[in-house]
Amino acid sequence: xxRRTFIQHTLVAAGGLLALPGFTAAQxxxxxxxxxxxxxxxxxxxxEALGDLxxxxxxxxxxxxxxxxxxxxxxxxxQNTNPELLERLVERCYEAGARAVFLVDQTQDKxxxxxxxxxxxxxxxxxxxxxxxxxxxxxxxETDIPQAQVMKRPKVHQVMQEVxxxxxxxxxxxxxxxxxxxxxxxxxxxxxxxxxFQAQETQSMLDFLHYKKPVLNIIDAYRVVTSSGxxxxxxxTLSPNIVAAESYAAKRLGTDLHSLPYLxxxxxxxxxxxxxxxxxxxxxxxxxxxx
Numbered sequence: 001x002x003r004r005t006f007i008q009h010t011l012v013a014a015g016g017l018l019a020l021p022g023f024t025a026a027q028x029x030x031x032x033x034x035x036x037x038x039x040x041x042x043x044x045x046x047x048e049a050l051g052d053l054x055x056x057x058x059x060x061x062x063x064x065x066x067x068x069x070x071x072x073x074x075x076x077x078x079q080n081t082n083p084e085l086l087e088r089l090v091e092r093c094y095e096a097g098a099r100a101v102f103l104v105d106q107t108q109d110k111x112x113x114x115x116x117x118x119x120x121x122x123x124x125x126x127x128x129x130x131x132x133x134x135x136x137x138x139x140x141x142e143t144d145i146p147q148a149q150v151m152k153r154p155k156v157h158q159v160m161q162e163v164x165x166x167x168x169x170x171x172x173x174x175x176x177x178x179x180x181x182x183x184x185x186x187x188x189x190x191x192x193x194x195x196x197f198q199a200q201e202t203q204s205m206l207d208f209l210h211y212k213k214p215v216l217n218i219i220d221a222y223r224v225v226t227s228s229g230x231x232x233x234x235x236x237t238l239s240p241n242i243v244a245a246e247s248y249a250a251k252r253l254g255t256d257l258h259s260l261p262y263l264x265x266x267x268x269x270x271x272x273x274x275x276x277x278x279x280x281x282x283x284x285x286x287x288x289x290x291x
Contacts (some may be wrong), residue, residue, distance in 0.1 A: 030239060031238070031245065031280060032045075032047075033237050033282070034284040034285075034286070036286035038084065040084055046218070046284065047238070049238075052096075053096045054096050058097065059098075061098055062101075062163045062164050063093050064102050064104070064163040065129070066105070066169060067081035068080050068081045068169075068170050068189075069114050070105055070108045072117050072118075074119065075118065075119045075223075078224050078230045081118075081169050081171045082223070084123070086103070086120055089218070093167075102130050103131045104133070104134045104190070132157075137155070139157060140158065142155050149203050149206075151191070151208065152207075154192070154208075160212065165214075166212055168183055168242070169218045169219075172249055173225050174224065174226065175227055179259075183245055184262055187209075206265060213271065215240060217238070217245040218238050219245055221233045221235040221236070233252070243266050243273060247274040
């Protein structure tokens with residue numbers, strides 16, 4: 001993107017006020033990239049740029065917020081979704097009229113420790129959400145995915161029978177033993193023993209989208225694990241378009257998109273576009289926020 005075009009589509013937020021010539025609150029972006037400040041403030045500004053959460057959530061709906069809380073690590077580790085972000089998102093869901101909000105993940109470490117030590121369990125419960133275990137096979141039910149090629153009848157978490165929609169909130173990790181972890185991989189935490197499908201990972205992730213595509217993706221890159229340790233990026237990427245959200249978040253972290261073959265496959269399958277027109281993008285930088 002040329003520098004002039006980038007500036008025209010960048011919002012500078014100082015003290016919570018937005019300034020952009022020619023931009024009005026009525027204009028809805030398809031992708032918002034927010035940098036700086038607290039996770040809660042970034043979420044509020046990102047949702048405002050997209051046209052508010054009410055664009056995606058209707059009163060009376062039951063919502064699954066799907067975070068990353070796989071690891072027995074503290075918030076400072078960057079391995080799980082930022083609890084402040086999730087707390088504010090749950091609050092916003094109820095403000096939009098949600099009937100109930102649920103959170104769940106299939107953890108790599110003992111689930112009770114992951115939920116507690118990540119800092120997520122306490123804050124989302126205080127905000128009114130229900131946080132569910134995902135560690136036992138009996139919590140999952142077999143479901144048919146008619147358009148699937150690999151996961152034709154996987155076991156998915158029973159909460160999927162209760163909710164109307166998913167908001168996908170992964171903690172992005174560009175360098176894990178298994179490679180890049182982001183929005184697509186995060187959803188597979190709803191599938192029992194998803195590693196059984198790893199040999200055909202790309203198609204398995206597409207199969208899940210045929211089953212249930214998130215209405216909104218909020219990629220958390222506030223703290224990110226890198227080869228040199230935890231780096232603070234203070235970045236959120238928000239979009240209903242999972243392909244665009246993953247593509248822009250990965251590029252922000254310096255990941256070669258050619259190393260993520262599922263992006264092209266998902267675009268070809270009609271699940272989103274990797275590149276959006278500049279007028280559909282809002283880049284928001286918080287300045288003088290004291291953060």
